Amino acid sequence: MSAVLIAILVVPLVASLVCLRAPVRLAKAISLLSGVATFGLALVLVPSHEVASALSGWLRADALSVVFLVAVTFLYSATTVFAIGYLRPGKGSPEARYARRFFTGLNLFAWAMAMTPVVNGLALLWVAVEVTTVVSALLVAIGDTDGAVEAAWKYVLIASMGLGVALLATVFMYYAGSSVLGGSYEIFYPKLLAAAAHFPPEIVRLSFGLAVLGFGTKMGLVPVHTWLPDAHSEAPTPVSALLSGALLTVSFYAILRFYQVTVKAIGPAFPRDILLVFGLASLVLAASYLASQRDLKRIFAYSSIEHMGILAIGMSFSAPIAVIGVLLHVLAHAAAKATAFFGTGSVIAKFGTKDMSRIQGGVGALPWSGPMLLLAVLALGAMPPFGVFRSEFLIVQGGLLQGASALSAVLVVFVTCAFLGLSWSVSQTMLTPTADGVLRGEVSAWMAASMVIGLAGLLLLGVHPPSQLSGLLERAAAELGAHR
């Protein structure tokens, strides 16, 4: 298994280096191969019951890591398919240079996100999240328009300040560890978790609070979400898909690692309360902003904030089934949001604008992507038979089992509000009659194919998740302290 772990990190890095020099066609082929290969490698880890580790313990993948690894690599592979259609440069050398830079950055971004769940220890975790910020900020700015530079500046400033706070959280957690484990110790998760019961509670509490605030900035939790809508709407669409589906959840993974240690040290009540506050704020704000957006990509950005809120609320329910639901939601949201962004990519390419008041009749103009975008919206609104329905159902069921029926009701109400806002806005642009002069036809078969991949994943998760995957989710939930 250690070879698989190393390969997952080597393949995208090599692809990224090759793309620096390669002609555009080759860069596309290499990226696609790298995406598919990494996803395949991640799937190899799914049925394994043992904890994979490599490089004398510096890389480690338990069930929790594998869940996030599967989400990231699935999205990576689907995004490379989309990007092949998205970037169709002319003959000029500036376009070719842009494409090379783009694919180099895309692979590097995927590499950094794949690294985050498999490094062992909070310090390396922080480094990996920081690397994702650096690479993705450059990708947001790659378009070099006024809007892109503005979004990238806000993103890098706010996210880096957040990560400064997260670094402080890491330092405090190590200080807590050093009071038990001695002055200098190897700081891997198992050792930290084994000793956590004796950590000083005040320091652990402080550290967890800072970690939620710091990594929550990157995860897009309200009120530290402010960079998110700008970055998502100004980045190139494949990058938006990765930002929303993978980057936010990878930051959530970082919070979960702190959660794991905190629960062992001071019990679950405190971390759950903190997550509940941030989660509710995110859900309520996003749900109320969704209906008033005029930019097709911003609307999905707010939908991401909503779903991050759902994840945080789900973790605040103590029932094991809710934790399983949260982990399933990570996968399902990744697939649904990526499909939605891929669809907006086609719509924007077709109509040449993100402004929803100038997009009319998307379904008429795009015979495949249009309906699939609507399906993605239904999936995001937790309609059966898609994966998000199953995951949100499990979360609500967990809340009800625990006796938090008022909270579960609030969750359902705001999720419904968000769905109404999202479906209303999107159907206004997609289901109206097509304006004259807009030709009917797909922008690119690759872009449509990427949506098929996303929807297939969603259907699989919703209708019948493979038993190995269910086993993986249960093991991961148990690692988070939720035993069935």
Place this chain on the structure above:
Amino acid sequence: MAALGTSPTTLTDAADVLALLVLLSEFAMLRSSLSRSQVRLYAFQSLCVSVLAGFVAATRHIGELYGLMGMSFVLKVIVEPMIILRLVKEVRVDVTDSHRLGVATMVLLAIVLSVFGIFVVGRLPVHSKSLPILALALAAAVILVSFLLVIVRNDVVSQAIGFFSLENGVSVASLVLAAGLPLIVELAFLFDLLVAVVVFGLLMRVHHGRARTLSTRTLDRLRG
């Protein structure tokens, strides 16, 4: 600060003074209206942090910290300030009018935040062998004031400097809490290095862009 629990000696006094200088330079950055003097203050603050690292290295005999001190000296006292100063010079508009609040209000707010940081963190049950806990409390104040700096100043130089000084605050905190774990202290340095690359890359673009100014007032297209 009776709750500190360490008996004052010349060494801990020296460390406290250095940490205090870090906080005072943060205040000076906050109120300074010239970008140039802000950058110089940042260089001075970084110098204090480097000396503090050297101090911990010498008193606790941690060899790695010397190397780190050298690297952070080169990067934060020389390279970063030089790059920003060159940028500021090229734009020729030394930002003078980027305060969102009056100087008095700003400094008062900063004092409130510092007092809050110092008293809250000063009460934590922290026992460090390397530095007095007052240094940690001051670091918390530096971090809070650096947030204020980023929020109340609206030019990109102040915001970048605010971020870098946040990192200085985190560095001091990690020297107090985790000097025995060079890996952790190195993280703070790595943080600075990584973000510096992107921040400077973007700074150049903002400044070579159509705006020809370092004010963030032109960065207001994206709302809602």
